[in-house]
Amino acid sequence: MTTLSQASSVSMRAEQTRLERRYAHLGLLLIAPTVLIFSAVIVYPLISAIYMSLFSIFTPTLEGKWVGVDNYVQLLSASEFWWSLLNNLIWTVGTLTLQIVFGIGMALVLHQNIWFRSLARSLILFPYFISTVVAVLVWKWLFNDLYGILNHLMMSAGLIDMPIDYLGDMPNAMISVILVGAWKYFPFVVIAVLARLQSIPDQLYEAAKIDGAGAVARFFDVTLPQLREVLVVIVMLRAIWDFKEFDLIFLLTGGGPIISTQTLPLMVYKEAFALNQLGMASAYAVVMMAIMLFFMIVYIRKTREKSA
């Protein structure tokens, strides 16, 4: 009897193992397309970029020679890299801060019961949907020294005697780029924050009111803590996107004057297509990725610590 039950138990375990194996195989089969696609669009380009960064490659012909880590040594010893990194950080922090401030502010306004709220909610998305090229062209005309409406209005109002050079002078160029970036991307913050605002329970505000909290106190003690999770995601996503922003800055200033608004993505472009050094451009791209990774890890850890 014991032998029989043992045999039955062994047989059941074997059946279970076979089933587990089959499930495991099925699992592998189901996950395979994702892994393959992930490898094709993420892993391969990443390894390829790292591999290319170890060569000196002439872009038009793709002919090159092995240089090892020379590109990285050259890059890290170039002052232009450090200036570009600094510009990158100024741009990212500046534009991101404004996007968050404007975004939350506008979301709070659009959360109120105002006239034409639906229309306003639609229109607010306009800068985000418009093509960057078109947006830049419009802003360039607004900023134009000879025909721009900004200079015209300021001169008409007697605020200035001579037109301001918004894009060719520092710090004007960096300020202009940051402002245009904030204008272009703050609707993203509005959408995300507005969605969260609509799901905050009214009881929290009622309780705060009963406790004597004013509008400002309710914002800091109720709204902001409730927005915390969504803001963590917004800041992370927008920081990544802003850090690698290329078209808006390139089209507005081309990185000038001199290299005052030149960020790392512009350096990648310059190395790859102006100087035809694809290997060096890859090295810049890899370093950019490493920097972003570092900041993201620090950011995620800090926010986790605060949550805990």
Added chain:
Amino acid sequence: MTNSRSKTPNLTRRGALKGLAVGTAAAALPFGAFAQQKQITLRWWSPQGSPAQVEAYKFQIAKFEALNPGIKVVFEASSDEGYAAQLAAAFSSGQVPDIVTHLPSFSVASYYSKGLVEPFDDVIKAIGADDFYPGANDVFKAPDGRYIGTGIGNSAANMLWLRKDLMQKAGITKAPETWDELRAAAQSMQGGGIYGAPLPYGRNSMTSLVFIGFIHQAGGQVFTPDLQVAIDSPETRKALEFYGSMRKLCPPGAANYSWGESLTAFVSGATATGLYAGRVLANVVKQNPSIADQITCVTYPTISKDVAPWTFNDFPSVFIPAQSKNKEAAKAFAAFLFNPEGYIKQLLAAPGHVLPVLKSIGSNPQYLEDPIIKKYNAEVQLMSSAAAGGFNLGYESKKHKSNAKGGEVVASGAIATLVQRVVLNGDNVDAALSDTAKTIEGIMKS
């Protein structure tokens, strides 16, 4: 990490036989007839893409397609500031256009030196080598003796444009010939919302190309005739000094100016002088006719009367990328672009801007009877002669060797950065010049 795609393609036996058959057929047929053998789409790139020019291109394409039913031509506009990057990407991906026009000769020389351009001798022969103005193709002759392309036109890109009415008002009786005279004239004409000049100080190719002209107008050079870097010189320092002194006579936005902004500043009447090629004529007539009777041009002044004018001619080119899969059809189309009816239409799309390179066109009544060419005959004649004796960074003087790195030096932005550092940033001239010389030396060695 070597991609030898453009040099040693993988040749199978079948491929070789096919190629031989196609090649034999092509050799036996005139260019026009070749295209009828198979369905082909030619991609044509050009940075000259104003609406009127695109209309003329469409006319040429339609005529060519009617004669060659097997060929379709697609025009794709590029830009003066963007073509280098676009072509670099095209060459590296193998997705090249079949024909490229209006790029400066020095860029074509750069590409040819890397094996990226198809020799053009047979196209020049098909157009008629004797019909070109004497020496028109010299700039396109490679060190190996072959032609790398040909000029689709000539241009005098750094003419000094003047407003006669403003000169008269300021009591200026003759066009400036020296820098001192130019600065004084610009100073006296500036005022009432009008600036003296629209010189470019942007981080772009116009600033580089224009400032190379100023170095020569000071009696200097970027390279010695045997192509040693010579930019760090007293003449460049004088050019920087003068260029810096002109900043206060230019609009505030000139720190970001390229060709378009500089042209518009003069055409709109915002500046008393201009620096541009012949496109000014058509634009003034169309966009600001009130000053059409008041404009004229001269060669750009030099540091003193002892230094001869140096006209920047980018020698707008036609060439065929070596990776094109339709070379014979592209050659047929390249030759067809010089067909008088279409070529004149193309030239007159921007009268006086791209000047003819063929003698038969320069004397063709259809070309000469154009109202703008007739009205500004003196200016067009001056630009033609200045362009004929013009130079660029690939061909700095008649003594200079052809510089295959000219395109890369311009694309690197090293010279524009020098201007910005010294003029806008007030950097030490010696340090900035030394850095620029090192950058250019690095490019020459790469």
